[in-house]
Amino acid sequence: MRDKFTFGSYWPGESVIHRLDARAKMLLCLALVVIIFCAGTWAGLALCALFILGLYGFAHIPPHKALRAVAPLLFIVVVTVLLNLFFIQGGEVLFNWAFITISEKGVWQAAFMGVRLALLLFAVSLLTLTTTTIDITDAFEKLLSPFAKRGFPAHELAMMMGIALRFLPQFAFEWQSIYRAQISRGARFSNNPFKGGAQAASALVIPLFASVFRHAETLANAMDARCYHGSNRTKLKPLRYTKNDAFAAIVLVVLLAAVVTLNFI
Amino acid sequence: MSLVFDQVSFTYADAKQVKRALKRHTESNLPWALQNISFTLEPGEFFGIAGHTGSGKSTLIQHMNALLHPTTGHVLLDGQDLSDKTNARSARSRIGVVFQYPEYQLFAATVYDDVAFGCRNMGLTPEETDIRVRKAMDAVQLDFERVAQKSPFELSGGQQRRVAFAGVLSMEPEVLVLDEPVAGLDPKARADFLGLIKDLHQSGITVVMVSHNMDDLASLCNRILVLNEGKQFTLGVPEEVFAQPEALRAVGLGVPGAQRLANSLRAEGLQLPEKLYNENSLAEALAQVYHAR
Numbered sequence: 092m093r094d095k096f097t098f099g100s101y102w103p104g105e106s107v108i109h110r111l112d113a114r115a116k117m118l119l120c121l122a123l124v125v126i127i128f129c130a131g132t133w134a135g136l137a138l139c140a141l142f143i144l145g146l147y148g149f150a151h152i153p154p155h156k157a158l159r160a161v162a163p164l165l166f167i168v169v170v171t172v173l174l175n176l177f178f179i180q181g182g183e184v185l186f187n188w189a190f191i192t193i194s195e196k197g198v199w200q201a202a203f204m205g206v207r208l209a210l211l212l213f214a215v216s217l218l219t220l221t222t223t224t225i226d227i228t229d230a231f232e233k234l235l236s237p238f239a240k241r242g243f244p245a246h247e248l249a250m251m252m253g254i255a256l257r258f259l260p261q262f263a264f265e266w267q268s269i270y271r272a273q274i275s276r277g278a279r280f281s282n283n284p285f286k287g288g289a290q291a292a293s294a295l296v297i298p299l300f301a302s303v304f305r306h307a308e309t310l311a312n313a314m315d316a317r318c319y320h321g322s323n324r325t326k327l328k329p330l331r332y333t334k335n336d337a338f339a340a341i342v343l344v345v346l347l348a349a350v351v352t353l354n355f356i
Numbered sequence: 357m358s359l360v361f362d363q364v365s366f367t368y369a370d371a372k373q374v375k376r377a378l379k380r381h382t383e384s385n386l387p388w389a390l391q392n393i394s395f396t397l398e399p400g401e402f403f404g405i406a407g408h409t410g411s412g413k414s415t416l417i418q419h420m421n422a423l424l425h426p427t428t429g430h431v432l433l434d435g436q437d438l439s440d441k442t443n444a445r446s447a448r449s450r451i452g453v454v455f456q457y458p459e460y461q462l463f464a465a466t467v468y469d470d471v472a473f474g475c476r477n478m479g480l481t482p483e484e485t486d487i488r489v490r491k492a493m494d495a496v497q498l499d500f501e502r503v504a505q506k507s508p509f510e511l512s513g514g515q516q517r518r519v520a521f522a523g524v525l526s527m528e529p530e531v532l533v534l535d536e537p538v539a540g541l542d543p544k545a546r547a548d549f550l551g552l553i554k555d556l557h558q559s560g561i562t563v564v565m566v567s568h569n570m571d572d573l574a575s576l577c578n579r580i581l582v583l584n585e586g587k588q589f590t591l592g593v594p595e596e597v598f599a600q601p602e603a604l605r606a607v608g609l610g611v612p613g614a615q616r617l618a619n620s621l622r623a624e625g626l627q628l629p630e631k632l633y634n635e636n637s638l639a640e641a642l643a644q645v646y647h648a649r
Contacts, residue, residue: 265460268455268456269460271418272453272458273461273473274448275421275423275453275455276448276461276473276474276523276524276527277445277448277449277474277477277478278473279477293463294463294464294473297463298460298461298462301463301509
């Protein structure tokens with residue numbers, strides 16, 4: 092049970108994409124998102140799809156893993172498709188019943204938006220699949236550091252993000268053991284959450300909160316004991332841009348040019 | 357009361373995987389947490405469970421009150437299979453489980469409410485609940501007048517653990533299952549707690565205790581089950597179990613201190629009778645050997 096809960100979906104590997112600098116990866120991911128939005132034609136979208144497929148191939152991520160990473164968010168795609176299907180009208184009417192009308196234009200638009208959103212999800216999850224959460228928080232801190240001079244707490248935010256992510260599995264595990272302990276004392280959680288729900292929920296939530304505070308205090312002491320004083324810390328593995336990052340940037344510029352050109356053909 | 361483990365095997369692998377493996381007869385490749393565990397818990401006994409980290413101790417005790425169900429095999433309480441939902445519910449009031457660090461499960465505004473939680477879940481009347489809460493707090497030597505209306509979070513760690521114990525005892529279980537009950541306590545609190553557990557056992561409750569401390573197990577248990585990588589390594593009276601120090605060491609366990617000393621003295625050629633020793637009995641045996649010279 093404890094092994095099943097892993098936050099994020101990092102898939103360890105040694106590929107070129109894994110080795111890209113995390114900052115570059117974050118920015119390039121953002122760029123890829125922009126490019127997908129720029130693609131206004133099916134040809135452009137197909138090009139993006141091929142490109143993303145290629146990236147997944149390069150990163151050696153097995154298809155089922157990629158699908159599992161995206162699956163929880165697929166409902167967004169479904170909702171968008173349905174909205175487009177029912178509300179965009181034009182062209183030949185394909186289906187008409189009571190107040191529901193589906194027209195040709197709606198179908199095309201729905202399909203287009205669906206594919207575009209799915210591609211977006213795959214593009215963004217490529218980042219989390221190939222980058223550890225530590226690297227992501229580091230990159231986040233580094234990218235925001237220019238604002239730190241104006242008083243923006245970039246380091247503190249990144250630290251908080253890192254700590255929060257680190258403790259999620261811990262609390263999930265503790266939640267499990269508290270749940271088991273209260274079940275053993277005859278608590279009912281599964282039958283009806285609204286019947287005596289307040290008492291039952293507090294039997295889970297209060298011990299969990301107590302545990303959060305306990306961990307926070309211990310962690311604060313531990314950080315204090317190690318003379319933690321905020322920013323200006325050195326890194327064991329500092330982020331470094333390499334030639335690969337420049338190359339990846341060039342590839343994306345080419346892709347952008349291609350997609351934009353396809354829009355006008 | 358009789359609690360029977362009949363060929364219990366358990367794996368955390370998901371049901372689909374298990375089904376596939378059973379169909380193809382490749383079940384030996386599954387990551388089994390428990391394999392073919394069979395024993396009968398006798399009424400009134402003090403049953404010890406020992407094993408290295410990851411040997412399946414905690415998984416095993418979760419089967420005792422139906423928090424986990426065997427993948428194959430059965431757990432039977434008075435002949436009733438615990439994988440049935442209604443049987444599972446009634447088993448939870450008859451078999452009380454105190455998990456590791458039970459003080460982390462406290463939640464109520466007062467000690468009284470926390471101890472009463474189990475009783476209220478069982479649907480007892482307020483009068484019956486009150487009687488049981490007083491009895492349970494008395495059993496763990498908590499002063500009702502002084503502590504009952506305090507918040508459990510104000511108490512010391514050792515006292516919090518007593519409250520958590522009382523919370524299980526108030527359900528008046530026939531079997532008390534304890535997972536590392538003295539872990540993380542200082543020597544004084546440890547001794548107090550072990551004394552308390554001994555008293556509870558003498559009052560007629562069947563006790564199952566998981567521990568990695570062989571001295572505690574040797575001094576308290578009637579029988580000890582040793583687990584190794586989810587399999588039953590040995591099951592027997594402490595004399596038998598601790599008579600094989602090498603085998604125990606091979607699975608990452610030691611023998612009680614006095615017994616270890618006796619074993620090495622015997623290996624050096626001292627004429628000591630073969631039996632289980634504690635500090636006192638070993639001192640006496642050594643005195644006899646000394647006087648005989």
